[in-house]
Structure formats: C-alpha cells, structure tokens
Amino acid sequence: MVPFDVLVLVCLAYVAFLFAVAFLVERRARARPLGWLRSPVIYTLSLSIYCTAWTFYGAVGYAVRSGLEFLTIYLGPTLVFVGWWLLLRKLVRVGKAQRVTSIADLISSRFGKSSGLGALVTLLCVVAATPYIALQLQSMSLSFAVFAADSSEGWALPDRNATGLWVAGGLALFTILFGTRNLDANEQHHGVVTAIAVEAVVKLVALLTVGVFVVWVVADGPADVFARIRASEIAAWEIQPGRWAGLTFAAAAAIFCLPRMFQVLVVENADERHLVTASWAFPLYLFLMSLFVVPIAVVGLELLPAGLNPDLYVLTLPLSLGREDLAMLAFLGGFSSATSMVIIEAIALATMVSNHIVMPLWLRAARVTGDVRGLVLNARRLSILAVLGLGYAYYRIAGGGAALAAMGLIAFVGVAQVLPALIGGLYWRGATRLGALAGVSAGFAVWLYTLFLPSFGVGVVLPEAVFAEGPLGVGWLRPRSLFGAEGMDPLLHALFWSLALNAGVFCLVSALSFPPPVERVQAAQFVDVFDLSRRTRGWARGGAEAEELLVMAQRILGPGSAQEFFRAEADRQGKEGFLPDTTPEFIDRLERRLAGSVGAATAHAMIGQIIGGAAVSVEDLMAVANETAQIMEYSSQLQEKSEELSRTARALAEANEKLTQISIQKDAFLSQISHELRTPMTSIRAFSEILMEPDGLPDELRTRYARIIHDEAIRLTRLLDDLLDLSVLEHGAVQLQESAATLRELIDRAILASNSIAPEREFAIERDPPAEAVTVMTDTGRLTQVLINLVSNARKYCDAAHPRLRIAVRAQGEAVEVDVVDNGSGIPRESQALIFEKFARLTDTTRAGGAGLGLAICREIMGKLGGTIIYVPGQGGAAFRLRFPRQLPRQVAGVA
Amino acid sequence: MGRRVLVIEDEPNIVAAISFILSRDGWSVESHADGQDALEVIRRVAPDVLILDVMLPGRSGYDILHDLRADPATAALPVLLLTAKGQPRDREQAERCGASRFMAKPFANTEVLASVRALAGG
CATH class of the missing domain: 3.30.565.10 (Histidine kinase-like ATPase, C-terminal domain)
Incomplete structure (x- = not known):
C-alpha cells in the first residue's frame, strides 16, 4: 500500500530533483558553454513533450475505445519529421534569422510585424491550449485517485478539484521560477529544457518497463500477446479511412503549430543541425512510446474488472497485480509527461501573451518611460498564472468526465488553424496580413462554434436548441452539421469546415489585397530565407539619436547588456564609446535584438517611436523594388515610382557612403599629421634635453646635436608650410596670379x-x-x-x-x-x-x-x-x- | 640583468637620441630601421629589452609584436612600444597586442631610461 503522504513526498522529491537539474544547468550555462547539454540528444528528448499525459495514459484508453486509431497521433509527427523535414528546417532558419520568440511572433513578423495578427494568434493558442492543460491536470488528479481507491487504509483523498488546484499551483510556481528568470526569450531556457529531457527519459523508461512486465511477466511473451490481441475486441475495430486521414493530418499540424512544440522545436533550438538527428530519433522515440500500448490495453481488458477507466490501465494493471513499485514508476512517468507539457506550454503562452497582448496595449496607453523589464517579467508571471488558471477552470467545468484523447484532439484542431497562415507565409509571397487575419479569424470562429463550445456539453454554453435546430432556427448552421453536412464524425466535421474556410478565406483575401512595403519585405525574408544574399533593411538612417535608442534599450535589455551591445556596435563601426552611428544595419540589428525580448512588432513600434514614426523607409521601398518580377503583376505606375525611389535611395546611399569615406579620411589625415609633427618633435626634445644637461658634451657632439635640432625644426616648418598651402588650395581660397x-x-x-x-x-x-x-x-x-x-x-x-x-x-x-x-x-x-x-x-x-x-x-x-x-x-x-x-x-x- | 637593447625605429635621429641616452647608462644598443625583416633581426640579436616603433616601413609594430608574443621563444621579451599617435585607442591596442610598456612621442629622456631599466629589472 502506498500511503498518500508518501505519494505526495515522492512527487515533491521528484520535483525538487527536476528543480536541482534545471538550477545546476542554468548555473553551468552562465559559467561556460554547455557542451553535451546542448546536444542533438537533449534536443530530441525535449521534443518528446509532444508525448503528454494523453499519450502516456490516454493512448491505452484510446486503443480500448477505438482500436488502432491512437496510432494516428504518432503517425502525423513521424510523417512530418521523415517526409517534410525541409519545412522544419525552414521554420528553424526563419525563427533564428528573425529572432522569433513564439509562433504568434512568427506569424506577426511575417505579415508586416502586425500586432493585431500576433494578438489573434495568441488568443487562439491560449484558447486551444486550455483543454490541453486541463487534460494534464485531469490525468494527474486521476492518477492520485487511483492510489487512493486502491488503498485499504482508505486515506482520504482530498477533493479531486483540490488536487487539481494544488497541482496547477505547484506547476505555476515551478514555471515562474525557471521560465521568467531572464527576459530575452532568445537566451533560451537551458535549465528547463534539460529538466524536461530528463522527464522524457523517465516517461519512456516507465512505459517500457510496464510494457515489458505485461508482455513477459503477465503474458507468456510476444506470441501469447499476439494471440490475446487476435482474440480481443481491439482486433475487431475497423479502420475508418476518413478519421485516420483527418487525425493524422491534425497531429502532423500539431507537431509544429502547438505553442509548446514551436517553443522546443524552434525557439529553444541551439543548432539547426540538431534537426538532422531529431528527424530519425524523434520518430524512434514515438515508436517506442507506442510499442506496448496495445499489449497493455488487451491484457488490461482481460484482467481488470469491466467499468474501470481504461485511461488508467498503465497504473491500475501493475497495482491490481500487487506490483506497487511498477505502479509508482508508471505514476512518475505520467507525472513527468504532464508536468513537462504544462511547464513548456505555460512558458510559450506567457511569452506570447506578454509580447502580443500586454505590451502592445501598454505601449499604446503610455509613452516609453521607466523600466520595462520589470513590467515584461511581471506580465509573463501573471500570464503563466492566467494560463494555468484557465486550464484549471476548463477542468472544473468540462474536464470531469471527458476522455483524455478527446480533449487533446480539440486542442489539435484548434492550433491547426494557424497552419494555412504559417505554410502560406513560408511558401507564398502573395500571402497578406489581411488574408491571414481573415483566414485565422474564420477558422478560429468555426472551431469555437463546432468543437470547443460543444465540448463543454450540450446545454452548458450553447443551448440545446442550437444543437437541434440551429441558432435562431437556421438549420444549416447547426454546430454539428454545418452547411447540411449530416452524419459526419463531429471531430472530422469541425476539422474539415474550420480548415476549409480558413484556407479558402486566407487565399481569397490574400489574392484580393495588396500588401504594404514592410510586409512585402518580410514576405521576401521568409519565403527566401535560404537566399542569404538578401538582408533586412528595416530603417533608413533617419534622425534617430543613438543616445535615445540606448536609453530605451537599457530599459528593455538591462543596462549591462544594452551597453555591451552598443559598445560592440560602435566598435564594429570603428568608433569609441557607446554611441554608434544610427546606420540602417545597426538599427536593424538593434530591432532584432529587442525583438528577442519584446517581440518583433513591439520592437518595431518602439524604434519607430524614436526614429520619428516613419513606418516605411526609402530602404524598405528599395528592397521592394528588388522584387521586380512580382511588381510587374501590379500597376506599372507603382513600378515607375519604386524605380524612381530606388534611384533616389541609391543616390542617397552613395552620398552617404562618400560622406563616411570623407570622415574616415579626415580622421586618418589628422592622425597622420599628429605622427608627422610628433616625429621631428621627438628628436628635438630628446636632443635638447641632452644639450640642457650640465655635464659638458664634447664640442663635436654638441654641434652635431644642435644641427639635428635645427634640421628637424626646419622640417617642421616645411611641413606646416605644406599643410597650409594644401589647405588653401583644397578650400579654394587661392588667388591665381596670371x-x-x-x-x-x-x-x-x-x-x-x-x-x-x-x-x-x-x-x-x-x-x-x-x-x-x-x-x-x-x-x-x-x-x-x-x-x-x-x-x-x-x-x-x-x-x-x-x-x-x-x-x-x-x-x-x-x-x-x-x-x-x-x-x-x-x-x-x-x-x-x-x-x-x-x-x-x-x-x-x-x-x-x-x-x-x-x-x-x-x-x-x-x-x-x-x-x-x-x-x-x-x-x-x-x-x-x-x-x-x-x-x-x-x-x-x-x-x- | 641583461644590458642589450634593440631599437627598431626608422627615424635615424630618434635612434641616435635613444642610443646616446642608453649607451651612456651602460647599455649596448643596436638598431634596425625596417619592419619587414624585424623578426629575424630580433631573433638574431636576442636583446634583453626591445624598443619597437609602431609606424615602420614594411610592417607595422603591432604586427611584429603580435608575432613575437605568439612565439614561445620571444613571448616573454620585454617590449617598450613607441608611437607617434598618442590617442587612448593606440594605448588600448598596444596593451591588446601585448606591449610591456607604451610610450607616446615625444618622450622625456628620463622616461626612456626609467622604462628600459624597469623592463630589464622585471
């Protein structure tokens, strides 16, 4: 028997262990490069947060309920990693080049650094993630309850809701402690990533151990298990091609659209080459995770009393056979799955909420004053609390009875709404901000209406009448038979209509709207990310004062790293001190650096505030002019204008180049003069000091040294004459005598x-x-x-x-x-x-x-x-x- | 304590001044005026203290110093760097390149003497 307090103690000890891992790694990361801690193996293991409690517990339940359909959840990601590896590489490359901090940031950045789009995607992700987080809380509460039910001592399990609340609170604390230590989201969370890699190992080992126990101890090896499978009802399930295709597709989209997957896949990626290892190692991990699902399901069905929740077979099977040690290991596996998911999801969502909702609102309300860092960090902390609070609320309202898998799939279909804008943004230059806004909004709305709101149950949010007769009696708007599509599987129905409308509206509006220059520049940056010859040119050299920029950067990056950054920039330009020239290159790098902290759109807005609100620079237009092929499709008038502007820009750039050149020459000239003056002066000083000494020199030497002084003085005079002559000639003040x-x-x-x-x-x-x-x-x-x-x-x-x-x-x-x-x-x-x-x-x-x-x-x-x-x-x-x-x-x- | 100084400097008058000041103090002074083959000369002469000008024909004093420091045989050689550009940036660069001491022209004779004595002593 496992007493409740021991169980709690084990959980606390495990969390403390993770905490220690994260802390030690963070500390090491500050001291020196991380070495193997930043290896492809850690990267691959961190990707395994895809396997949440849903996979750990829910897959067995899914197999019992729907046969082999659970495999689609593994199949989708495997297809992406093996089949469309190039997409992932492009995502990572773009993410690094643009210093993207989240999926909302990526979409916002691609479509002209649009803050509205960023906020919309953030909202979508938060809503979609809510059931998913609820699922993790539910699985942990359930697993606690299993031990409670099994205990003969009958230790009173606190209210199930209270368990959920404690778990949510504990996770929020851990996430805040490690997710919001530093501000620059691009500095990455080495500690947390390593901790979840450890958790990935724990859950794999736990599931494999239970599997091996089931196959070789409970059953008589693989042959016996296969015989049992054939005899069980699982074998009788027939594959439904529609659901298979739909679910595989949703899972494939989820592997890079889910906020937490984007976080580990793109944001936490240390090296693009790690993807090469992950492309085979991650599918292998998924394969191992799915290997024993069916055997556990079949043996569970046979041995355990009917009516027991199949979602918990991984736990109840060893318990019913008296193997508490195995049950405890399984419990830790499930605990790992749930905690790692919630932590990363909360970090990813908190970054998005603070960068795309809190900061833009605040920036609109007030001018940049005071220390922004504190505000950003607090916004993140509050966002983490809010995200977990929402998950807990959903769990209270809807989570009680629903099967784990169904809750996960709701989230999958929700985040899949980002897919058209994401893929379109990466591969289609014609995709526009308006198109993305319209598409995501349409898909979001349909998903809310057909899947999310109904998930609370008939009559909870949407009244019963809406399900039966449609809103206001309009039959073709019934949430489960949109446009008269009767008899479809509800999930498939929602997936189909939401994505079809989303993609359709996205393409249509994109085709009809014409993007402004900033957006076109970004489009080229994303679509042609592998064409490295092109560089972002965000701002022309405006009236920006380096000093003002430094003051702002200090508020965001902290005085230390802001000054270091400015000094490095000044050094790069060959200047001393902290104030580099505000060249487009420097502003561009500054904007990217700030984007790492507050998001691309916000950084753009802040720099815009200082530079003087010129949203479109001449250089922007010049970059646009480079896309001549595409401009041809539009009016020839615009083409002429762009060319004219690009000529002007070129002329300006040349003039600027010349001025810089002259300034450099002037410095070199002054430094030369200094050298030319000091050289004869050195001889004069040295020899006059010698001559001034009281002890007499031989006359011969005295004469020689005096002559040197004399000659050097003449040399100095000649130099000054020449300089004056040249200066007069150069500055045109010379009078010619004809x-x-x-x-x-x-x-x-x-x-x-x-x-x-x-x-x-x-x-x-x-x-x-x-x-x-x-x-x-x-x-x-x-x-x-x-x-x-x-x-x-x-x-x-x-x-x-x-x-x-x-x-x-x-x-x-x-x-x-x-x-x-x-x-x-x-x-x-x-x-x-x-x-x-x-x-x-x-x-x-x-x-x-x-x-x-x-x-x-x-x-x-x-x-x-x-x-x-x-x-x-x-x-x-x-x-x-x-x-x-x-x-x-x-x-x-x-x-x- | 060694008593041999090598002066690498292209201004003969400055070389003459330094030679006079140091010889009188009992040092044996050799000089060389070109940057191109300075490294070979330094290795051949093996001075106890090197006085090195920055602006040399053929090769800059910074480059020579850099190579000296990279070679274990000369890494510890005391080097007094002379420059006619007395800006803070030059001092920083001198330190970065591994100069033991740095002196801007024009200098005081006592300053040269004290520096060379200190470098040889240390």
Missing part, C-alpha cells in the same frame, strides 16, 4: 631651385629647347612650384647609378603636355594609385626630407590651372605627365 612666360624659363627656374637637393650627385638632364619655346598664360609661379616638386622628387628618389632626367614638352592645340621622366626603378604598380594622396610617402622619411604632401599639392595646383597630373607607367622610370591649357581658363580663374 602672367605670361615661356616653358623654357619656368623649367630653368625649377632646375635651379632643385640644385640644392643632393648636390653631391651627378645629375644629367635632357631637354628639348625648341619645343620649350611655347608661351603659356597662366599662374606661372604655381606651375613652377609643380615643376620644382617633380624635379626635386627625381633628385631625391631616382635610384639609378647614373641618374638622368628627361623633360619633354609638346604643344597640342590649345593645351601643353610636359613629361618629366627619370631612369630609376619607378613606382611599384600597387602604389601608383596612391602617390597623389596626402602622406603617401613610399620610402622612409629622412632620405626624402619631405612630409609626403608634395604630389598632393601638385595635383591641387594642376586642378586649379584647369589641367591634370598623371603618373605614366612603363616609361623605364618614374614618369609624370602634366597637361594644362596654355591660356588659364576664365571660369577657373573666376572660381579661384
């Missing part, structure tokens, strides 16, 4: 001025005096400056043993070309593009003696003179070509 001279005079002057550089070197210069006789009317001083620069450079850098410089002049109509070519090794190909940039000095400083600004100055001057300077490769040395008009152009002079 005068006439022949090129010969100018070249003479340039050669003379360059003679002081490396005077010890023999330097041959080839010229062509007749050609140089050409007269130019320009700023001859500036032109000479350019020539001096080129000749000096040749003197400094030409590395030939016998350096030679060739200066060639050609008159070409109104223009003149001057080539300055030396016989050194020239400029390496990879550097040729750089030489006209500031500080693009190629060799070391001292040999050059310049600051690396000479050619940049030359380029500026030639521009002012209406000409060009280019490097001419392949001339057997460094070769520069000047080309400029003989007469300084008016407009150039005017501008200057």
Whole structure:
C-alpha cells in the first residue's frame, strides 16, 4: 500500500530533483558553454513533450475505445519529421534569422510585424491550449485517485478539484521560477529544457518497463500477446479511412503549430543541425512510446474488472497485480509527461501573451518611460498564472468526465488553424496580413462554434436548441452539421469546415489585397530565407539619436547588456564609446535584438517611436523594388515610382557612403599629421634635453646635436608650410596670379631651385629647347612650384647609378603636355594609385626630407590651372605627365 | 640583468637620441630601421629589452609584436612600444597586442631610461 503522504513526498522529491537539474544547468550555462547539454540528444528528448499525459495514459484508453486509431497521433509527427523535414528546417532558419520568440511572433513578423495578427494568434493558442492543460491536470488528479481507491487504509483523498488546484499551483510556481528568470526569450531556457529531457527519459523508461512486465511477466511473451490481441475486441475495430486521414493530418499540424512544440522545436533550438538527428530519433522515440500500448490495453481488458477507466490501465494493471513499485514508476512517468507539457506550454503562452497582448496595449496607453523589464517579467508571471488558471477552470467545468484523447484532439484542431497562415507565409509571397487575419479569424470562429463550445456539453454554453435546430432556427448552421453536412464524425466535421474556410478565406483575401512595403519585405525574408544574399533593411538612417535608442534599450535589455551591445556596435563601426552611428544595419540589428525580448512588432513600434514614426523607409521601398518580377503583376505606375525611389535611395546611399569615406579620411589625415609633427618633435626634445644637461658634451657632439635640432625644426616648418598651402588650395581660397612666360624659363627656374637637393650627385638632364619655346598664360609661379616638386622628387628618389632626367614638352592645340621622366626603378604598380594622396610617402622619411604632401599639392595646383597630373607607367622610370591649357581658363580663374 | 637593447625605429635621429641616452647608462644598443625583416633581426640579436616603433616601413609594430608574443621563444621579451599617435585607442591596442610598456612621442629622456631599466629589472 502506498500511503498518500508518501505519494505526495515522492512527487515533491521528484520535483525538487527536476528543480536541482534545471538550477545546476542554468548555473553551468552562465559559467561556460554547455557542451553535451546542448546536444542533438537533449534536443530530441525535449521534443518528446509532444508525448503528454494523453499519450502516456490516454493512448491505452484510446486503443480500448477505438482500436488502432491512437496510432494516428504518432503517425502525423513521424510523417512530418521523415517526409517534410525541409519545412522544419525552414521554420528553424526563419525563427533564428528573425529572432522569433513564439509562433504568434512568427506569424506577426511575417505579415508586416502586425500586432493585431500576433494578438489573434495568441488568443487562439491560449484558447486551444486550455483543454490541453486541463487534460494534464485531469490525468494527474486521476492518477492520485487511483492510489487512493486502491488503498485499504482508505486515506482520504482530498477533493479531486483540490488536487487539481494544488497541482496547477505547484506547476505555476515551478514555471515562474525557471521560465521568467531572464527576459530575452532568445537566451533560451537551458535549465528547463534539460529538466524536461530528463522527464522524457523517465516517461519512456516507465512505459517500457510496464510494457515489458505485461508482455513477459503477465503474458507468456510476444506470441501469447499476439494471440490475446487476435482474440480481443481491439482486433475487431475497423479502420475508418476518413478519421485516420483527418487525425493524422491534425497531429502532423500539431507537431509544429502547438505553442509548446514551436517553443522546443524552434525557439529553444541551439543548432539547426540538431534537426538532422531529431528527424530519425524523434520518430524512434514515438515508436517506442507506442510499442506496448496495445499489449497493455488487451491484457488490461482481460484482467481488470469491466467499468474501470481504461485511461488508467498503465497504473491500475501493475497495482491490481500487487506490483506497487511498477505502479509508482508508471505514476512518475505520467507525472513527468504532464508536468513537462504544462511547464513548456505555460512558458510559450506567457511569452506570447506578454509580447502580443500586454505590451502592445501598454505601449499604446503610455509613452516609453521607466523600466520595462520589470513590467515584461511581471506580465509573463501573471500570464503563466492566467494560463494555468484557465486550464484549471476548463477542468472544473468540462474536464470531469471527458476522455483524455478527446480533449487533446480539440486542442489539435484548434492550433491547426494557424497552419494555412504559417505554410502560406513560408511558401507564398502573395500571402497578406489581411488574408491571414481573415483566414485565422474564420477558422478560429468555426472551431469555437463546432468543437470547443460543444465540448463543454450540450446545454452548458450553447443551448440545446442550437444543437437541434440551429441558432435562431437556421438549420444549416447547426454546430454539428454545418452547411447540411449530416452524419459526419463531429471531430472530422469541425476539422474539415474550420480548415476549409480558413484556407479558402486566407487565399481569397490574400489574392484580393495588396500588401504594404514592410510586409512585402518580410514576405521576401521568409519565403527566401535560404537566399542569404538578401538582408533586412528595416530603417533608413533617419534622425534617430543613438543616445535615445540606448536609453530605451537599457530599459528593455538591462543596462549591462544594452551597453555591451552598443559598445560592440560602435566598435564594429570603428568608433569609441557607446554611441554608434544610427546606420540602417545597426538599427536593424538593434530591432532584432529587442525583438528577442519584446517581440518583433513591439520592437518595431518602439524604434519607430524614436526614429520619428516613419513606418516605411526609402530602404524598405528599395528592397521592394528588388522584387521586380512580382511588381510587374501590379500597376506599372507603382513600378515607375519604386524605380524612381530606388534611384533616389541609391543616390542617397552613395552620398552617404562618400560622406563616411570623407570622415574616415579626415580622421586618418589628422592622425597622420599628429605622427608627422610628433616625429621631428621627438628628436628635438630628446636632443635638447641632452644639450640642457650640465655635464659638458664634447664640442663635436654638441654641434652635431644642435644641427639635428635645427634640421628637424626646419622640417617642421616645411611641413606646416605644406599643410597650409594644401589647405588653401583644397578650400579654394587661392588667388591665381596670371602672367605670361615661356616653358623654357619656368623649367630653368625649377632646375635651379632643385640644385640644392643632393648636390653631391651627378645629375644629367635632357631637354628639348625648341619645343620649350611655347608661351603659356597662366599662374606661372604655381606651375613652377609643380615643376620644382617633380624635379626635386627625381633628385631625391631616382635610384639609378647614373641618374638622368628627361623633360619633354609638346604643344597640342590649345593645351601643353610636359613629361618629366627619370631612369630609376619607378613606382611599384600597387602604389601608383596612391602617390597623389596626402602622406603617401613610399620610402622612409629622412632620405626624402619631405612630409609626403608634395604630389598632393601638385595635383591641387594642376586642378586649379584647369589641367591634370598623371603618373605614366612603363616609361623605364618614374614618369609624370602634366597637361594644362596654355591660356588659364576664365571660369577657373573666376572660381579661384 | 641583461644590458642589450634593440631599437627598431626608422627615424635615424630618434635612434641616435635613444642610443646616446642608453649607451651612456651602460647599455649596448643596436638598431634596425625596417619592419619587414624585424623578426629575424630580433631573433638574431636576442636583446634583453626591445624598443619597437609602431609606424615602420614594411610592417607595422603591432604586427611584429603580435608575432613575437605568439612565439614561445620571444613571448616573454620585454617590449617598450613607441608611437607617434598618442590617442587612448593606440594605448588600448598596444596593451591588446601585448606591449610591456607604451610610450607616446615625444618622450622625456628620463622616461626612456626609467622604462628600459624597469623592463630589464622585471
């Protein structure tokens, strides 16, 4: 005999054990990567929350009542995992890419981040999950009652309702403790998932043990069991093809539409590759869970007195044979099945309720002020209590007598209403928000009317007259024979009409409505999720202030992780501090990050509030414009407009790119100047400190060091002169002095001025005096400056043993070309593009003696003179070509 | 306590200044002006303290330092990093790359001397 208090103690100890598992894993998860705790095995085991108390206890009852029909519940998921694995992979990929937190979030996000749709799906899921949660409470109360009835001591089992209440309360507590510890739903609940994986093992072991006991201890092995099956009434059940197909379909939809399945399948998924293992391991788990259902049912029918609830054979069979240990194991198995389901379902529903109902309402009511985190967490906690409260209420009102399986199927058909919008959203770009809203609403309504409300019993919610004659006497609206469909199985009837109307309305409205740009962008994101080249572009760079965004993000993510995120973003942009530029990429990532906490639609709304309410950005339209093929189907006017906008957007993007480039160049320039100034200053400071020391240096050294200081001071002056010159040239404040001279005079002057550089070197210069006789009317001083620069450079850098410089002049109509070519090794190909940039000095400083600004100055001057300077490769040395008009152009002079 | 210092710096005047300051204190100073083959020179000279400039022709001082730290033979070599860009970001990067000390140009002679003494002592 198992005393009641021992039973309660065992339950409490088991829950404490789960608690410890969850706690230790959470703690480990914070300390280091989870390793095997995040393996495909844990993932597969966590998927087994599909097998609830319904499967554990109810399958045997189902077999007794309807023969092999219970297999459909396993068949549906198996078909999906084996046959339509790609759908699951797409779901997981989309879920990760969009940081989806629940199935309502996925649908809302797909259809233009619609908050209305999110709320509708949430409502549907909560209503559909209610009977399912009631079922778990019922199975646990029943299993308690079995032990009570069996006990000869006759321990008084508290009121069955009280048991249900205690169980619901306990589960709510556990869920709140572990489901709402952290806010970011994408941070995942490692602890809880591991705990339910443990529970998955317990329930499998329990069911297999009872099965083995039945087959090999009670019966005489498989052959005997098969003989008994043939003799039993279960063998006599005939398969009804309609029900089989319908139930298999509903179970197949349930495996990814049920909120808790979506939670473990998509949200808690750590690695997409885990699906590969799950695709065979999960069907295997289901197979093992179903293996002994029929033997237990058959032997139970034979041995147990008629009238005993077949839903509890797993428990009563070992008890009636005096095997309390087995019964206790079975009890724990059932307990595991029920608790794991309720915990995950409550977490999933609470996330949905707080993100899609509480937060949007609250956001509408008040501006974002104060700490949102507390509010979100409390909303989740209250939602968990509400979800379990609803389940308990349903259990009180309707759950008392109904068979476990029937209650589960009501939930299956309910969540299947998400299916058309989900599949349509993933595979059909034309699916629209209005279509999804209309379809889900229609299916939801039909399901409520034909299945959910009638489940309370005739006359409880819907009056008897409605069942017999239809509402207001309209016969074709009777809840069990809609549109005159008489004699159909009620479940099949509801499944057929709800989904047919749902899908029909969804397709029709989608086809008739035209989605706004945001929705079209999302459609492309979902349908083409495997086409990774495309990226979401949620917001254009608006007037968003990074600071305001940071303040908001801190409220949602907490100061620590918000600052870390902003700092990482700033770092990525190469900036210091916590305030990155509000580039579209950054805003996009921020939106996704926030979506992990408060849902996509809410995050979008919050960022929209700060950015200034521009719901459609230019970049959104640009993304839309990419879908040209589809736009062709619509008006050509829109196409033109989109193209025009996309041109504008491109132009803006280019301008933006250029500005960024300039800003980067400016930073690099300042940093270069700092380097160029500090280098000579270093020598000056070091040697002046040496000279300042009292103990006398030898005169020779003293002179040498003073000369270094002198030379470096001159170098500094030259650098400053060059900088000023360049600055004046670049900013257009230069006054050109027009005068006439022949090129010969100018070249003479340039050669003379360059003679002081490396005077010890023999330097041959080839010229062509007749050609140089050409007269130019320009700023001859500036032109000479350019020539001096080129000749000096040749003197400094030409590395030939016998350096030679060739200066060639050609008159070409109104223009003149001057080539300055030396016989050194020239400029390496990879550097040729750089030489006209500031500080693009190629060799070391001292040999050059310049600051690396000479050619940049030359380029500026030639521009002012209406000409060009280019490097001419392949001339057997460094070769520069000047080309400029003989007469300084008016407009150039005017501008200057 | 070792007395050999290697200066990798492309400004001959700065090399001359550092050499003077350290030689007078009894150090033997060698120098090298190019980043490209700096690693080989460091391995060959095997100095007790390395003074390394960041902006070198051929290869950046950060890259050289990074490779030094990756090689067990030179991972513990005291390195005094010199840079002419005295921004906080440069200091952070110097620390990240594993510089033992960091000094912005222009520096005080006493500062160089104290740093080298400290690095050799530690």
